[in-house]
Structure formats: C-alpha cells, structure tokens
Amino acid sequence: MQQSEVCGSPCVLLLEPFYGGSHKQLIDLLKENIPSCSVFTLPAKKWHWRARTSALFFSQTVPTCSSYRVLFSSSVLNLCELVSLRPDLARLKKVLYFHENQLVYPVRKSQDRDFQYGYNEVLSCLVSDVVVFNSHFNMDSFLSSILPFMKKIPDHRPKDLAQQIRPKCVVMNYPVQFPDVSSLLPEHKRTRHPCSGKTSEDDDIIRKWGRQSQDDDVIRQSSLLRPPCGSKTIETPVREVASAAQVKPLHIVWPHRWEHDKNPELFFNTLLRLKEKLLDFHVSVLGETFTDVPEIFSLARVSLDSNILNWGFLPSKDHYLQVLCDADVVVSTAKHEFFGVAMLEAVHCGCFPLCPKALVYPEIFPEQYLYSTPEQLCKRLQELCRRPDLARKHITMVDTSLYSWTSLKTQFQSLLTSDGP
Known part of the structure; x- marks a missing residue:
C-alpha cells in the first residue's frame, strides 16, 4: 500500500484500490492540485480481489482523523462496506467516481457475469453523497441497467434504486493533463x-x-x-x-x-x-x-x-x-x-x-x-x-x-x- 499524508490537518481523503492507468493519473492530479489531501492506494493488480477486499483493508489502515471533511474514491471500492466498518468516515461528504461501471461490462456469456461487482457499485451509490461519472454514456448506461440487473435476483427484489441514485449523479469528464508536444510533432x-x-x-x-x-x-x-x-x-x-x-x-x-x-x-x-x-x-x-x-x-x-x-x-x-x-x-x-x-x-x-x-x-x-x-x-x-x-x-x-x-x-x-x- 502507498500512503501520502500532508503536513498539518488533511481535509480530503483520497482512496484508490486500483492505483494504475487512468485511476492513478486522476489521483495524482488531485493530490498535486487539491490542498490538504491524504492519499491511500493499492497497486493495480488482481482487480477482482481489490473490488472484493479493499474496503476491509482500508478500514484497518486509514487512521482516524477529525479534520477529514471529504472522502473521494473510485467505484472499485465497496464504499458501503467501508463506511459500515468505519462510522467516522460515514459522516464525511462521500464522493464516488465511476471510471467505468460493471453493470454493462462485456462478458462472453451472461452467466459469466459476477453479480456481486455490479451489486456493490449500486450499494456504494446508495451511501454516497455525490456520484460522479466521466461521461454521459457511463451515467446513462449505469442508471438504465440497474432495473434489469436487479431482475437477476430470484425474488424479494429491491425497488426504485435508480430513482434514489439519479439525483446524486453528475457528469464530470475525466481531466486529461495534455503535455506540450509541439517539439515532438513532425x-x-x-x-x-x-x-x-x-x-x-x-x-x-x-x-x-x-x-x-x-x-x-x-x-x-x-x-x-x-x-x-x-x-x-x-x-x-x-x-x-x-x-x-x-x-x-x-x-x-x-x-x-x-x-x-x-x-x-x-x-x-x-x-x-x-x-x-x-x-x-x-x-x-x-x-x-x-x-x-x-x-x-x-x-x-x-x-x-x-x-x-x-x-x-x-x-x-x-x-x-x-x-x-x-x-x-x-x-x-x-x-x-x-x-x-x-x-x-x-x-x-x-x-x-x-x-x-x-x-x-x-x-x-x-x-x-x-x-x-x-x-x-x-x-x-x-x-x-x-x-x-x-x-x-x-x-x-x-x-x-x-x-x-x-x-x-x-x-x-x-x-x-x-x-x-
């Protein structure tokens, strides 16, 4: 695990269970440009295990800090699980960022889809204060897929989940740090x-x-x-x-x-x-x-x-x-x-x-x-x-x-x- 603490009293807690690729780039950008951030990450390996177990790990490794005001994480984290294990984090403004969503992840056969990953994302949305998507396609595909996704439950299905989540949703495109390439161009x-x-x-x-x-x-x-x-x-x-x-x-x-x-x-x-x-x-x-x-x-x-x-x-x-x-x-x-x-x-x-x-x-x-x-x-x-x-x-x-x-x-x-x- 990588940990980066700021001097003084951090206000923003950044968590990234899959610290690689675009997930890493975003966390690095926020860390560099947002003051008073405390960062905890896990290496970008074995995605499925990060999605399953990172909440419990972070619940044990993130120290209690009274100055935290905002928690930001990608949707790889089971945020519902984390805040249930750490009630002190539940009081923060919780921001969940969707780089992708598991409800429409392509699988070769429908029976190959692991229900739990998408289900965890829905639960995380329910406990979040703000749910951010990097594109309208990401947001629309997620919200429109919740109902058919939940129909996989054999009985006693939850209702009106998309209606509960939609008011929290915003689209904020992924911020790319474009370098000056003028000297490299032919x-x-x-x-x-x-x-x-x-x-x-x-x-x-x-x-x-x-x-x-x-x-x-x-x-x-x-x-x-x-x-x-x-x-x-x-x-x-x-x-x-x-x-x-x-x-x-x-x-x-x-x-x-x-x-x-x-x-x-x-x-x-x-x-x-x-x-x-x-x-x-x-x-x-x-x-x-x-x-x-x-x-x-x-x-x-x-x-x-x-x-x-x-x-x-x-x-x-x-x-x-x-x-x-x-x-x-x-x-x-x-x-x-x-x-x-x-x-x-x-x-x-x-x-x-x-x-x-x-x-x-x-x-x-x-x-x-x-x-x-x-x-x-x-x-x-x-x-x-x-x-x-x-x-x-x-x-x-x-x-x-x-x-x-x-x-x-x-x-x-x-x-x-x-x-x-």
Missing part, C-alpha cells in the same frame, strides 16, 4: 492550419465517411477470427501527391490495454486483411498488459512482424508521446469504453481517429470519425493506406482542451470541498 503536423472556412476535396471525402456511418447506427461487433471486409473501396479520385506526406506508409497506432474488452481480434484481423490486399502500412501496438493476454497478440506479432514499429507498453511517457506524434491514425475497436483517454491523447498528438459508433465515442467524436461496422473500419483504413495524405493533412474536429485539467480544475476543486455539489 513537420507536416506542425504546419497544418484550418482552411478558414474553405473546404477541400480531401475534406469532402472525410465528411462522406460521416454520412456513410449514419446509414448504419447499430454496430456489429464480430467475434470471428477474420471479420468480413469488402474489396470495394470508397469511390474517390486517387491522384499522385508529390510530397513527403504521401511517401511514407500509413502509421496506425492502437494504444489500449491488452484485454478482450478492447476487441484486439477486430483490430488485428482488419490489419491482416489490409496485408492480404498488399497495402503498405506500419503499426504500433502500445498499452498496458496484465495477467491474461489474449492469444491474438502472439499470433499477430508473428503475422504482422514486417509491419510493426513498436510493440508493447512504453514505460517512458516521452517515448509514448513521440510514437503518438509520429503516427497518422489512431484506432479504437473497444467493446467497453466509458471515456477513452488514450484516444484523446492521440488526437492531441495529431492523429486521425477511427472509433466505433457506440459507447462513449459519439459523445466526443463527430460522425466522420466513427465507423458502424467492421467493414466500414476496413474500408476506411484501405483508403488511408492508399492515401496517407488524407490523414496527414486533416485537422481533426475535436477540441481536446475541453477535456483538459485546465478546463475542469475548478469543477474538481468545488467537488472536493465540503460545500460543493
């Missing part, structure tokens, strides 16, 4: 400028993608080893572009956790289809790995060997940012995403995004960056492989500053005061 990214209202043929091509995605609002996630991918490409003029932007192969980056819920099967099998069509591209597969790495990664490592530029987690943040700055396109194939820090970081570094038209993505990304089917993803990557300049010249229409710590700092400061929302 020349073509540094010199991109908006067209002052003028549109180009390339812009029209990309807008056309947005209209195509509107034709199919229901995304079909394929579990096949090789999802269908039509050979017919979008009919657009292909012309020679005598510039460096067209010479280098398209660089695709996939910066996500190496887990099944990020749907690596769809990503890699799409790349294999591109390779079969003799399309030239490079790929960087980044992201953290945990205990159980899907088999597709070892297969793809061999099949795509000649295309790979970077493979695996990059412990240096500077190296990670450099790869994002060097890349052209960032792809998400997620089946489980409630915000998507990695996608926004990549866009901040000048990458062209391709995301599912599902989950949180329509809340953040305009239509032209969304695909509705595996076929659409494959076709768009085909076009970009043939025309890398489409991505390299395009200015992505996403204002990442809206999700920055600078923009959201005041909201979090208010949240972590005893008289805040």
Whole structure:
C-alpha cells in the first residue's frame, strides 16, 4: 500500500484500490492540485480481489482523523462496506467516481457475469453523497441497467434504486493533463492550419465517411477470427501527391490495454486483411498488459512482424508521446469504453481517429470519425493506406482542451470541498 499524508490537518481523503492507468493519473492530479489531501492506494493488480477486499483493508489502515471533511474514491471500492466498518468516515461528504461501471461490462456469456461487482457499485451509490461519472454514456448506461440487473435476483427484489441514485449523479469528464508536444510533432503536423472556412476535396471525402456511418447506427461487433471486409473501396479520385506526406506508409497506432474488452481480434484481423490486399502500412501496438493476454497478440506479432514499429507498453511517457506524434491514425475497436483517454491523447498528438459508433465515442467524436461496422473500419483504413495524405493533412474536429485539467480544475476543486455539489 502507498500512503501520502500532508503536513498539518488533511481535509480530503483520497482512496484508490486500483492505483494504475487512468485511476492513478486522476489521483495524482488531485493530490498535486487539491490542498490538504491524504492519499491511500493499492497497486493495480488482481482487480477482482481489490473490488472484493479493499474496503476491509482500508478500514484497518486509514487512521482516524477529525479534520477529514471529504472522502473521494473510485467505484472499485465497496464504499458501503467501508463506511459500515468505519462510522467516522460515514459522516464525511462521500464522493464516488465511476471510471467505468460493471453493470454493462462485456462478458462472453451472461452467466459469466459476477453479480456481486455490479451489486456493490449500486450499494456504494446508495451511501454516497455525490456520484460522479466521466461521461454521459457511463451515467446513462449505469442508471438504465440497474432495473434489469436487479431482475437477476430470484425474488424479494429491491425497488426504485435508480430513482434514489439519479439525483446524486453528475457528469464530470475525466481531466486529461495534455503535455506540450509541439517539439515532438513532425513537420507536416506542425504546419497544418484550418482552411478558414474553405473546404477541400480531401475534406469532402472525410465528411462522406460521416454520412456513410449514419446509414448504419447499430454496430456489429464480430467475434470471428477474420471479420468480413469488402474489396470495394470508397469511390474517390486517387491522384499522385508529390510530397513527403504521401511517401511514407500509413502509421496506425492502437494504444489500449491488452484485454478482450478492447476487441484486439477486430483490430488485428482488419490489419491482416489490409496485408492480404498488399497495402503498405506500419503499426504500433502500445498499452498496458496484465495477467491474461489474449492469444491474438502472439499470433499477430508473428503475422504482422514486417509491419510493426513498436510493440508493447512504453514505460517512458516521452517515448509514448513521440510514437503518438509520429503516427497518422489512431484506432479504437473497444467493446467497453466509458471515456477513452488514450484516444484523446492521440488526437492531441495529431492523429486521425477511427472509433466505433457506440459507447462513449459519439459523445466526443463527430460522425466522420466513427465507423458502424467492421467493414466500414476496413474500408476506411484501405483508403488511408492508399492515401496517407488524407490523414496527414486533416485537422481533426475535436477540441481536446475541453477535456483538459485546465478546463475542469475548478469543477474538481468545488467537488472536493465540503460545500460543493
């Protein structure tokens, strides 16, 4: 366990049972920017055990402190269990932050879903004073799933839980600390400028993608080893572009956790289809790995060997940012995403995004960056492989500053005061 105490009398108690990834980044941001914080964390290992047992552990390790006014924790913690074991903490303003929710976590079979994790989240909401979600999708999917989730109880079911929880709920986007990457950007990214209202043929091509995605609002996630991918490409003029932007192969980056819920099967099998069509591209597969790495990664490592530029987690943040700055396109194939820090970081570094038209993505990304089917993803990557300049010249229409710590700092400061929302 890591413990960080402030000098004097701490007012804010920060608890994080799974101190890794975006959970760690948020706690670190709050610790650095909110005065009088006391922090207790557990390593980001064995998530299931953290969700089951961290409340009892924290109940024994967090010292009694009369100056505490606010308790902040992610939803991994069973807050109901903690405050029942520690009545002194029950009197605090209790803030529960949902990075994700277990009611809609994708499982291969419904019987594989462990009821207790979602049930604990509902209980934690009931004892919280403020329930914060990082996106509207996260909040809406959680609240709308409570009733069907509770129907799994065979009899004597509790009632009106969503109605009790909803008034406590607020949406506060995850605050990303975007670094200054201007010195890392290649020349073509540094010199991109908006067209002052003028549109180009390339812009029209990309807008056309947005209209195509509107034709199919229901995304079909394929579990096949090789999802269908039509050979017919979008009919657009292909012309020679005598510039460096067209010479280098398209660089695709996939910066996500190496887990099944990020749907690596769809990503890699799409790349294999591109390779079969003799399309030239490079790929960087980044992201953290945990205990159980899907088999597709070892297969793809061999099949795509000649295309790979970077493979695996990059412990240096500077190296990670450099790869994002060097890349052209960032792809998400997620089946489980409630915000998507990695996608926004990549866009901040000048990458062209391709995301599912599902989950949180329509809340953040305009239509032209969304695909509705595996076929659409494959076709768009085909076009970009043939025309890398489409991505390299395009200015992505996403204002990442809206999700920055600078923009959201005041909201979090208010949240972590005893008289805040």
